[in-house]
Amino acid sequence: MIKKQLIMEKALELFAKQGFEATSVQQITEHCGISKGAFYLSFKSKDELILALINHFMMQFISEIDYIVRNTNDDKELLYKFYYATFDSFHKHSDFAKILMKEQGQSINKELILKMHYYDRLFETVILSMIERLYGKEVKQTKYDLIYCIKGFMNTYSTLFLFSNVPLDVNKLSKSLVEKTNLLARHTTVPFISQELFQMFNHPMNEEGTKKEQILEIMEQKIKEMVEPIEKESLILLKEQLLEPTLSPAIVKGLLENIRNHPHCKWISYLLRGYFKL
Amino acid sequence: MIKKQLIMEKALELFAKQGFEATSVQQITEHCGISKGAFYLSFKSKDELILALINHFMMQFISEIDYIVRNTNDDKELLYKFYYATFDSFHKHSDFAKILMKEQGQSINKELILKMHYYDRLFETVILSMIERLYGKEVKQTKYDLIYCIKGFMNTYSTLFLFSNVPLDVNKLSKSLVEKTNLLARHTTVPFISQELFQMFNHPMNEEGTKKEQILEIMEQKIKEMVEPIEKESLILLKEQLLEPTLSPAIVKGLLENIRNHPHCKWISYLLRGYFKL
DNA sequence: TTGACAAATGACTCGTTAGTCATTATTATA
DNA sequence: TATAATAATGACTAACGAGTCATTTGTCAA
Numbered sequence: 001m002i003k004k005q006l007i008m009e010k011a012l013e014l015f016a017k018q019g020f021e022a023t024s025v026q027q028i029t030e031h032c033g034i035s036k037g038a039f040y041l042s043f044k045s046k047d048e049l050i051l052a053l054i055n056h057f058m059m060q061f062i063s064e065i066d067y068i069v070r071n072t073n074d075d076k077e078l079l080y081k082f083y084y085a086t087f088d089s090f091h092k093h094s095d096f097a098k099i100l101m102k103e104q105g106q107s108i109n110k111e112l113i114l115k116m117h118y119y120d121r122l123f124e125t126v127i128l129s130m131i132e133r134l135y136g137k138e139v140k141q142t143k144y145d146l147i148y149c150i151k152g153f154m155n156t157y158s159t160l161f162l163f164s165n166v167p168l169d170v171n172k173l174s175k176s177l178v179e180k181t182n183l184l185a186r187h188t189t190v191p192f193i194s195q196e197l198f199q200m201f202n203h204p205m206n207e208e209g210t211k212k213e214q215i216l217e218i219m220e221q222k223i224k225e226m227v228e229p230i231e232k233e234s235l236i237l238l239k240e241q242l243l244e245p246t247l248s249p250a251i252v253k254g255l256l257e258n259i260r261n262h263p264h265c266k267w268i269s270y271l272l273r274g275y276f277k278l
Numbered sequence: 279m280i281k282k283q284l285i286m287e288k289a290l291e292l293f294a295k296q297g298f299e300a301t302s303v304q305q306i307t308e309h310c311g312i313s314k315g316a317f318y319l320s321f322k323s324k325d326e327l328i329l330a331l332i333n334h335f336m337m338q339f340i341s342e343i344d345y346i347v348r349n350t351n352d353d354k355e356l357l358y359k360f361y362y363a364t365f366d367s368f369h370k371h372s373d374f375a376k377i378l379m380k381e382q383g384q385s386i387n388k389e390l391i392l393k394m395h396y397y398d399r400l401f402e403t404v405i406l407s408m409i410e411r412l413y414g415k416e417v418k419q420t421k422y423d424l425i426y427c428i429k430g431f432m433n434t435y436s437t438l439f440l441f442s443n444v445p446l447d448v449n450k451l452s453k454s455l456v457e458k459t460n461l462l463a464r465h466t467t468v469p470f471i472s473q474e475l476f477q478m479f480n481h482p483m484n485e486e487g488t489k490k491e492q493i494l495e496i497m498e499q500k501i502k503e504m505v506e507p508i509e510k511e512s513l514i515l516l517k518e519q520l521l522e523p524t525l526s527p528a529i530v531k532g533l534l535e536n537i538r539n540h541p542h543c544k545w546i547s548y549l550l551r552g553y554f555k556l
Numbered sequence: 557t558t559g560a561c562a563a564a565t566g567a568c569t570c571g572t573t574a575g576t577c578a579t580t581a582t583t584a585t586a
Numbered sequence: 587t588a589t590a591a592t593a594a595t596g597a598c599t600a601a602c603g604a605g606t607c608a609t610t611t612g613t614c615a616a
Contacts, residue, residue, distance in 0.1 A: 302603055304603075315605095
């Protein structure tokens with residue numbers, strides 16, 4: 001298990017520098033100081049490795065941003081916090097962000113493309129819920145355009161500081177983008193992306209409906225692995241709540257809070273927040 | 279020479295579908311109905327092919343947009359025409375645009391990365407000159423941000439219609455982006471990218487200063503190849519003008535107009551417009 | 557028809573890579 | 587200490603791809 005993490009860390013560095021295709025398993029194992037055979041004890045294939053990396057970081061990223069959007073009460077702060085957290089995350093995990101940019105749309109692996117689409121959709125959902133909350137009916141016609149504008153901002157500005165070695169002021173950048181986003185939200189009158197168009201783009205959303213049964217499966221897996229008592233009990237209680245709702249919303253929310261910051265529970269926490277509508 | 283074009287066309291299709299790395303020379307030659315050896319009669323290597331493709335399309339694209347920006351007199355139309363031409367070009371050459379998106383930042387080839395950066399800088403220059411003309415001192419503090427916003431819009435909206443099979447209304451999209459750009463230009467007060475920052479990003483601009491001597495070299499090459507009498511004479515006169523300015527601006531402009539629409543002269547025409555400041 | 561020249565071919569070389577598996581080293585258990 | 591179980595190794599295979607070059611095919615002038 002610890003070996004798996006080592007491989008993921010070292011591979012991340014190489015992928016960010018050279019790209020996925022251009023990095024051989026040989027190189028990865030050398031960089032880890034292990035043998036080639038040892039690699040295949042942890043991962044069935046090179047593809048499984050990149051998939052694990054994508055999953056690991058995207059789950060972390062999405063759940064982090066989603067938590068911020070759900071738990072920032074002050075509307076005035078929300079957009080700033082959203083941008084700040086996004087760029088801060090890109091900055092902290094810049095190697096992963098680089099891979100994301102490089103492998104964008106690329107990748108021969110079909111499963112990977114689907115996964116990327118899936119996370120992209122999730123992220124769009126988070127943005128959309130934020131926009132709807134902040135601007136309400138004001139952006140009824142233009143909210144889908146706003147999503148793409150926000151994504152466009154994130155894309156260009158990320159590329160900028162990921163691929164040049166210029167130190168960046170996340171605070172200043174976020175403030176600047178908050179102003180731009182507000183401007184567009186409040187004054188745009190000519191929409192391009194209608195709801196129909198938006199749904200057409202997002203058609204293959206099916207991938208992992210993440211229904212009750214799937215959440216249960218993931219939870220059982222984690223409960224087995226978990227050693228910390230508080231987190232473990234919280235997980236068990238939440239699992240029971242999932243099977244048969246008996247606890248009050250306050251208790252459920254508290255239990256979620258217990259597991260939220262455990263590195264292995266962020267994703268479960270995100271799924272449950274969605275399921276319990278908290 | 280005609281073989282070269284065939285290879286470029288067929289390779290473009292495959293690269294757009296599968297990516298550059300994932301496409302073998304074997305596949306390209308099979309798709310062309312020629313032998314592997316024949317490929318190497320036209321191109322020294324696979325890298326030379328992708329470089330030729332990038333050069334071919336980027337020259338065409340940049341010079342087209344530059345011409346529009348320089349020759350649209352009505353400021354009210356300019357931004358619309360800019361967006362329209364951009365998306366129209368992406369649409370017409372969607373296979374190339376796909377490659378551009380996929381190979382973005384990627385690519386092991388150093389020469390290619392430099393070339394891409396170079397064209398990126400040229401495109402930014404065109405955008406900047408347009409912004410300065412349209413908004414003047416109004417955007418003194420925010421013009422560099424505006425460049426990246428425009429590029430961000432282009433990026434997200436292109437991805438959208440390049441990788442989903444939804445038919446697009448370029449007219450509507452352009453109008454929508456014109457409004458957004460105007461909003462940002464007129465009301466943004468919080469800049470993020472200062473002039474210093476902008477220059478830091480663009481540091482390695484050196485690549486092909488495209489000075490007089492280089493233009494001359496390209497011209498001599500083209501003069502030899504050219505068969506059409508009017509274009510040929512225009513080129514010869516322009517070459518003389520480059521060596522020793524004797525003609526009036528009106529005549530020079532007319533000569534440029536003569537060659538502008540010849541598929542092989544667009545790039546020269548662009549370089550000369552810059553050199554003669556027309 | 558012939559011979560000289562150019563165009564085109566594809567079998568071949570050489571390097572590289574993902575993935576396997578018989579063998580060896582390490583650790584746990586009795 | 588002996589034995590079993592598990593972890594780790596790296597030489598090996600099979601496949602593929604870029605680029606080469608001896609040979610064949612086509613063209614055209616004499």
